[in-house]
Amino acid sequence: MTLSLSLADQIALELRADIIAGRLLPGMPLVEVELVKAYNASRNTIREALHRLGQEGLTRYVRNKGVMVRRLEREEVRDLFVVRRTLELQSIAQSGPLTAAQSEHMQNAIDATTLAREREDWRAVATHSLVFHQQIVGLMRSPLFDEFFAQVIAQLRLVFCAAPDEQRFQSPWLERDREIFTLLAQQDKPAAGEAMSLYLDDSERLSLALFNRP
Structure with missing residues (x-):
């Protein structure tokens, strides 16, 4: 049974999508009065949506700033x-x-990443690569894990935004995503797992290095 979402839930999901897409960046204010107008919603509804984002680790309240x-x-x-x-x-x-659908979704994410890289839209490169990794988690066919991982992806997006050189930070991952997809399509799970493990090791190292900058 599919549960209908409240307006506050829908707004929270849209704002999370804006974070994943790189439209909302770390430090940006989420002004109540502007969101009320944008979503034609009450202040209480907007506050509920922002509270949900706070629970997901995506926003915080700053005294005198909101x-x-x-x-x-x-x-x-x-x-x-x-x-x-x-x-x-x-x-x-x-x-x-x-499955045919799983393969199509992964290929679509890789194609979108490829197109974004050709356009040198590095913010979109990051977003579509994260979508590919959502498809990986989707292999478990667990709506609970899918929802949880969407929150993780949004937090990761906030980390990637801190890269001073987006092209240098994002350029290595497309070929590695494509390699993982190819290995999965060939049903070589051990090699796909090893490729993913190395991928995550390198991604973590580069992400943590962002905090070493003066």
């Missing part, structure tokens, strides 16, 4: 990669042969 998109701390980034390893590697280990 609600702002969060900047994550180094230890939070470490924790995100603990979650990524648990979910993405387990998804690969438990996966069966890719």
Whole structure:
């Protein structure tokens, strides 16, 4: 049974999507009066939506400034990669042969990443790569994991926004996503798992290095 979402839930999901797409960046204010007008919603509804985003680790309240998109701390980034390893590697280990729909969704994400890279739209490159990894977790066919991982992806997006050179930070991942997809399509789960493990090691190292900058 599918439960209908409240207006506050819908607004929270749209704002989360804006974070994943790189339209809302760390430190940006989420002004109540502007959101009331944008969504034609009551103040209470907007506050409920912002509260949900706060529970997801995407916003924080700053005294005298209001609600702002969060900047994550180094230890939070470490924790995100603990979650990524648990979910993405387990998804690969438990996966069966890719269905036509699964294969199509992954290929679409890779194609979108490729097009964004050709356009040198590095923000979109990051977004579509994250969508590919959502498809990996989707192999478990668990709506609960899908929803949880969407929150993780949104937090990761806030980390990636901190990269001073988006092209340099994002350019390595497309070919590695494509390699993982090819191995899964070939039903070589051990090699796909190893490729994913190395991918996550390198991604974590580069993400943590963002906190070493002066």
